[in-house]
Amino acid sequence: MELQAVLMAAGGGSRMTDLIYNTPKPLLPVGNKPLMWYPLNLLERVGFEEVIVITTKEVQKMMSSDPKMKLDVKMKLDVVCIQEDGDMGTADALRHIQQKIKSDVLVVSCDLITDVALHEVVDLFRAHNATLAMLMSKAHEFTETVPGQKGKKKTAEQRDFVGVDPSGKRLLFMANEADLEDGLSIRKSIIKKHPRMHIKTGLVDAHLYCLKKEVVDFLAENKSISSIRGELVPYLVRKQFSKTANRQKMKDESEDQTQKKNDDSTNQELLIASRDESLLQLAQERSCWNDHHGDMSEAYHGGKLRCYVHILDQGLCYRVNTLAAYIEANRLAPKLFEEPAVHPSAVISEKCQMGSDSMIGALCQIADKTSIKRSTIGNSTTVKEKVKVTNSIVMHGVTIEEG
Amino acid sequence: MADSGGTDEHDKKDDVERSKSEGKELTKEEKQRLRKEKKQQKKHKEKKDDKASQESGKENKSASSAAAAPQLPTQTVKAPSAVPAPAPVFVPASSEAPASADKPTKTKAELKAERRARQEAERASKQGKKGDPGQQAASGKLKAPPSELQPVVKRLPEHIQVDNPEVLKKLAKKLERQQTPVHGATIKIPLRSDYGYKVSLFSHLHQYSRKAPLTQQLSIPSTVIHPAVVRLGLQYSQGIVAGSNARSVALLHAFKQVIRDYTTPPNEELSRDLVNKLKPYISFLNQCRPLSASMGNAIKFVKKEISNIPTQCKEEEAKSKILNCIEWYINDKIILAAKAIAASAIEKISDEDVILVYGCSSLVNHILFEAFEKRRKFRVIVVDSRPRLEGREALRRLVQRGISCTYVLISAVSYILPEVSKVFLGAHALLANGYVMSRVGTSQIALVAKAFNVPVLVCCETYKFCERVQTDSFVSNELDDPDDLIVTRKGKTHLENWQEVPSLGLLNLVYDVTPPDFVDLVITELGMIPCTSVPVVLRVKNVDQ
Numbered sequence: 048m049e050l051q052a053v054l055m056a057a058g059g060g061s062r063m064t065d066l067i068y069n070t071p072k073p074l075l076p077v078g079n080k081p082l083m084w085y086p087l088n089l090l091e092r093v094g095f096e097e098v099i100v101i102t103t104k105e106v107q108k109m110m111s112s113d114p115k116m117k118l119d120v121k122m123k124l125d126v127v128c129i130q131e132d133g134d135m136g137t138a139d140a141l142r143h144i145q146q147k148i149k150s151d152v153l154v155v156s157c158d159l160i161t162d163v164a165l166h167e168v169v170d171l172f173r174a175h176n177a178t179l180a181m182l183m184s185k186a187h188e189f190t191e192t193v194p195g196q197k198g199k200k201k202t203a204e205q206r207d208f209v210g211v212d213p214s215g216k217r218l219l220f221m222a223n224e225a226d227l228e229d230g231l232s233i234r235k236s237i238i239k240k241h242p243r244m245h246i247k248t249g250l251v252d253a254h255l256y257c258l259k260k261e262v263v264d265f266l267a268e269n270k271s272i273s274s275i276r277g278e279l280v281p282y283l284v285r286k287q288f289s290k291t292a293n294r295q296k297m298k299d300e301s302e303d304q305t306q307k308k309n310d311d312s313t314n315q316e317l318l319i320a321s322r323d324e325s326l327l328q329l330a331q332e333r334s335c336w337n338d339h340h341g342d343m344s345e346a347y348h349g350g351k352l353r354c355y356v357h358i359l360d361q362g363l364c365y366r367v368n369t370l371a372a373y374i375e376a377n378r379l380a381p382k383l384f385e386e387p388a389v390h391p392s393a394v395i396s397e398k399c400q401m402g403s404d405s406m407i408g409a410l411c412q413i414a415d416k417t418s419i420k421r422s423t424i425g426n427s428t429t430v431k432e433k434v435k436v437t438n439s440i441v442m443h444g445v446t447i448e449e450g
Numbered sequence: 451m452a453d454s455g456g457t458d459e460h461d462k463k464d465d466v467e468r469s470k471s472e473g474k475e476l477t478k479e480e481k482q483r484l485r486k487e488k489k490q491q492k493k494h495k496e497k498k499d500d501k502a503s504q505e506s507g508k509e510n511k512s513a514s515s516a517a518a519a520p521q522l523p524t525q526t527v528k529a530p531s532a533v534p535a536p537a538p539v540f541v542p543a544s545s546e547a548p549a550s551a552d553k554p555t556k557t558k559a560e561l562k563a564e565r566r567a568r569q570e571a572e573r574a575s576k577q578g579k580k581g582d583p584g585q586q587a588a589s590g591k592l593k594a595p596p597s598e599l600q601p602v603v604k605r606l607p608e609h610i611q612v613d614n615p616e617v618l619k620k621l622a623k624k625l626e627r628q629q630t631p632v633h634g635a636t637i638k639i640p641l642r643s644d645y646g647y648k649v650s651l652f653s654h655l656h657q658y659s660r661k662a663p664l665t666q667q668l669s670i671p672s673t674v675i676h677p678a679v680v681r682l683g684l685q686y687s688q689g690i691v692a693g694s695n696a697r698s699v700a701l702l703h704a705f706k707q708v709i710r711d712y713t714t715p716p717n718e719e720l721s722r723d724l725v726n727k728l729k730p731y732i733s734f735l736n737q738c739r740p741l742s743a744s745m746g747n748a749i750k751f752v753k754k755e756i757s758n759i760p761t762q763c764k765e766e767e768a769k770s771k772i773l774n775c776i777e778w779y780i781n782d783k784i785i786l787a788a789k790a791i792a793a794s795a796i797e798k799i800s801d802e803d804v805i806l807v808y809g810c811s812s813l814v815n816h817i818l819f820e821a822f823e824k825r826r827k828f829r830v831i832v833v834d835s836r837p838r839l840e841g842r843e844a845l846r847r848l849v850q851r852g853i854s855c856t857y858v859l860i861s862a863v864s865y866i867l868p869e870v871s872k873v874f875l876g877a878h879a880l881l882a883n884g885y886v887m888s889r890v891g892t893s894q895i896a897l898v899a900k901a902f903n904v905p906v907l908v909c910c911e912t913y914k915f916c917e918r919v920q921t922d923s924f925v926s927n928e929l930d931d932p933d934d935l936i937v938t939r940k941g942k943t944h945l946e947n948w949q950e951v952p953s954l955g956l957l958n959l960v961y962d963v964t965p966p967d968f969v970d971l972v973i974t975e976l977g978m979i980p981c982t983s984v985p986v987v988l989r990v991k992n993v994d995q
Contacts, residue, residue, distance in 0.1 A: 049677035050670060094669020153670075166665045173665075173677075174684040326703040326780070334696035335810035335840045336689055343850050 051150055052095045055137050056083055056102040056157035057129055062369045071106050073157045076425055076442060078380035079408040081113060082367055085160045087120050093165045097123045099147060101140045104128045136273035138266055145267045152263060156254035160376050161364040171216060171355040172257040179283050179354040180257040183250045184364035210244045218354040219244050221284045236288045240348045253364050287352050377423050377440050381406050497569050613653040625733055639730050640667035642737045646932050649955040657929040663687055664738050678707040679731045683738035694744045694878050695784055695812045701745050702776050705752055709772055720768050721759045740928050743879030743916040751779055783913040788813055790975035791909055792820040803828040804871045809889045810844035811876020813909045822853050831870060835860040835891045837934040860891050867902045877910040882988055883919045884966035884981040890959045896968035905970045912974050915988050923962040932956035
């Protein structure tokens with residue numbers, strides 16, 4: 048088996064507390080489908096047959112009762128429950144399921160809505176024998192105004208600095224502004240090997256990672272890492288250029304005993320142990336390919352740890368973790384799939400005005416003289432007469448009275 | 451049509467006999483009449499030939515004239531045997547060919563258009579009728595001798611005829627049908643579609659784009675194809691594993707992984723089932739990048755080893771046997787062969803030599819490293835060419851060892867050749883008629899070296915020897931991504947929209963063939979042989995196996 052998919056659906060939704068009030072984040076309706084459905088649909092379309100879903104007990108209960116999940120998702124979902132209270136980060140969750148992981152892992156977050164061609168990310172992972180391949184996208188300005196927010200709040204503290212090489216594929220540097228105190232410092236070893244680096248700040252991390260199996264084993268050893276995004280990824284990106292990563296014979300390291308103890312755990316992942324390492328080495332030696340030009344080193348600078356990123360220029364990629372993103376997603380999600388805006392089982396009276404941007408869910412009843420513009424109406428809602436619904440998202444099972 | 455041709459010949463025969471009786475020379479009017487009849491005959495024959503070799507939809511004049519040119523000589527070949535008439539008739543026949551070619555192209559185009567219209571009509575009617583044996587019998591001696599000739603006229607193998615839509619359909623079906631009934635699953639290898647406008651001379655070859663990898667059409671956790679093979683296919687198509695030795699080694703490595711993960715299904719024999727398992731993988735790799743001659747030989751070897759496994763052998767034992775065979779093959783044919791070749795080649799390198807190398811050949815680099823270790827004093831001139839610019843990698847490796855190098859582009863080869871004392875070239879394959887198939891540009895270098903009387907030595911392991919025969923680079927070649935030829939300087943790309951210009955085609959060839967006259971010596975692990983001894987080596991190899 049080549050890749051195992053893991054869906055992280057235990058997140059709290061800390062940045063959209065108003066919405067999380069009633070329904071947990073993975074089951075928030077977006078375009079009348081639960082949020083979780085979108086990444087699952089992406090995996091299913093690409094050809095995955097099994098997904099390990101890490102979630103809370105509450106979500107599991109609701110999932111089993113949700114008709115959409117049962118009918119549309121044909122894959123086998125292996126649900127693993129973790130405690131709700133937990134300060135369990137994503138990496139902790141991976142550690143939790145380490146026994147189930149038998150091959151390389153594709154980690155997806157439940158709040159990702161995208162139409163990316165997944166093979167682009169996985170091809171980087173396969174072709175370069177990378178340790179990490181991730182997806183990022185150019186951030187779009189949100190056009191919708193968020194109720195309750197005056198003006199545009201620039202979340203300056205949340206900026207990510209991502210450094211890539213001129214081809215735009217190799218990940219050289221990753222840091223969050225919150226971690227940088229006074230300035231951005233880049234090690235000389237990185238600059239020596241990659242004299243040209245493009246640093247981008249306007250990128251959104253899609254939280255879709257392909258990780259080698261050795262990384263999961265490494266996580267099991269190293270209990271200090273708790274979040275993939277916050278700690279593991281920057282660690283791996285840094286480790287690409289560390290001295291131990293580039294030393295050829297690591298077993299002969301008798302000099303730095305103490306360092307060796309600390310790096311013992313990293314040795315595991317860095318010694319990408321394959322029984323035919325010598326053959327691969329031979330093939331690479333005989334091949335007349337190099338990933339860079341201009342200096343005297345071999346392909347990949349002899350480094351065994353490589354991180355790649357695929358940056359999406361065009362196309363949909365949203366992470367629904369803030370209110371603004373939720374609203375935006377509701378507007379655009381229906382365009383992902385060619386489903387009719389109006390569900391066939393909805394009963395709509397004739398004198399109703401409906402804009403093209405709206406979506407009406409199943410079993411709705413919409414009475415006369417109503418006007419619905421740019422809104423999403425959930426399933427089984429009743430809208431009585433003389434109601435104007437503009438720019439809203441109405442959840443399931445709601446009744447809107449007259450006037 | 452056949453009958454009219456018969457009557458033409460009849461008349462001609464009478465004319466000839468009359469002319470013979472009147473004197474050796476035919477009168478002017480008779481010559482003209484003969485010419486007209488010959489042309490008519492040719493028209494009919496060309497129609498038949500056109501039906502046989504279906505031309506592509508895009509009809510350029512160059513295409514039609516290029517197609518017509520090889521056809522006319524074949525017609526003159528057919529005509530003599532078809533018409534068992536005395537020799538003098540064929541002098542005007544052969545003079546017909548250039549005469550008709552000299553005619554103004556306008557009328558030729560008109561004629562061709564008419565011919566094609568007639569051909570379409572006849573093809574439609576022919577599809578109604580079933581088979582032509584009746585017609586053939588009726589036409590008698592006109593058709594019978596050409597049918598005898600048919601086995602001699604060699605047709606292109608089907609996998610090359612890309613411009614023939616029927617062949618493409620057959621290929622797609624074949625890829626679909628390559629299934630192994632494992633739990634009823636069918637292995638469907640997707641067909642990679644061609645990209646961009648292909649220059650008409652090479653329309654029978656595939657041209658793929660690097661931006662449309664075959665993995666687009668596969669499911670991501672590839673269950674159908676072993677992940678090692680998918681990885682290898684990706685590396686081939688992106689050029690990460692390039693060079694004939696590297697490709698073979700990587701292929702055998704992937705096969706080892708496949709064999710390791712293989713389990714014999716119940717009621718099947720390992721020797722037969724494993725070979726069937728490998729077939730779709732090989733077609734997948736072929737779609738990613740056409741197989742090289744060295745890879746083909748390696749695959750033949752592996753298949754032979756697998757089918758030679760005795761049936762009573764246990765699975766574990768059989769698998770370890772095959773794995774050991776593969777290890778032996780790599781060790782013997784690649785690593786040890788390189789050592790042997792280096793040992794003999796070093797004798798040819800003397801002190802104060804100036805050696806010219808082209809591109810990045812792993813074997814030639816190995817020889818130069820060994821020679822440097824043995825403290826020979828020489829310097830190297832590395833010749834490079836666009837778009838691959840592989841010479842940069844060769845330059846890097848040589849300079850890293852401490853060898854003093856000069857770097858030029860292929861356009862400067864005649865400028866630099868007076869300094870050169872020897873030329874060392876690597877080969878992708880050695881063909882059975884002594885031709886050397888190598889990176890495009892090699893034959894140019896060999897030609898210029900011959901002009902300057904500089905010895906050309908080709909280094910090639912015997913596992914790259916191939917039974918194919920080729921005298922030109924058109925028949926069988928590889929077309930690389932045409933977008934590689936586009937250059938962006940200071941943000942400006944002039945060829946950005948080359949697809950929209952209807953008269954523009956980009957051609958990115960990968961291989962070319964060098965005739966044996968330009969090659970002085972071939973260094974193999976069996977010794978230093980002249981180029982013409984390649985078929986002997988092949989025969990010896992076949993006897994061994």
